[in-house]
Amino acid sequence: MLALLHGASSRETRLLRCSDTDSQHHTLRLGKRPHPVPLDPATWSVLDLCLAHRDRQRTTNPHVIVTKGTKAGRAAASTAYLSHVLDDCGYPPRTIRSTRLVDLGNTLDPKLVAAAFGMDPQAALIYLADHVDPDRLPHP
Structure with missing residues (x-):
């Protein structure tokens, strides 16, 4: 959900700590993003x-995602774990995130998307499509 709706990277999701969540405002802090991310109800x-x-796992690990291997410690889930957690659906988290960023980058100003996501402005440019939808062009 974080990748699909909020463009969260696997790293942002993997390193998300319980202390990054705000249950009163339904927001969380993701990675290097400049502001807390408001979450939709879903x-x-x-x-x-x-x-x-x-x-229910009774762990002292500070991260939201805790695996059998990280339950007893304080380490974040592995990169490999998050890369393969969605294997059954057929779409890796990276693809899901990229799809969201392509949509946002082509709908909004890529510089604003980069600022909102804590990205380098040049990084947002790779998500620009090489095709312009004729319906989005001004009509003469």
Whole structure:
């Protein structure tokens, strides 16, 4: 949900800590983003379920995503774990995030997207499509 709706990278999701969530305002801090990210009800519901599952694990690990291997420690889930967690759906998190960034970069100003996502302005340019939808061009 974080990648699909909020363009969260695997790294942002992997390093997300419980202390980064604000249940009062339904926001969370993601990576280097300059502002807390407001979550829609569906994403907040999923996050709430993840936190409830995490609480049942009785772990002191500060991260939201806790695996069998990280339950006893304080380390974040591995990069490989997050890369393969969605294998059954057929789409890796990177593809899901890229699809969201392509949509935002082609709908909004790429510089604004870069600023909102804490990205280098040049990084947002790789998500620009090489085709312009004729319906988005001004009519003479």
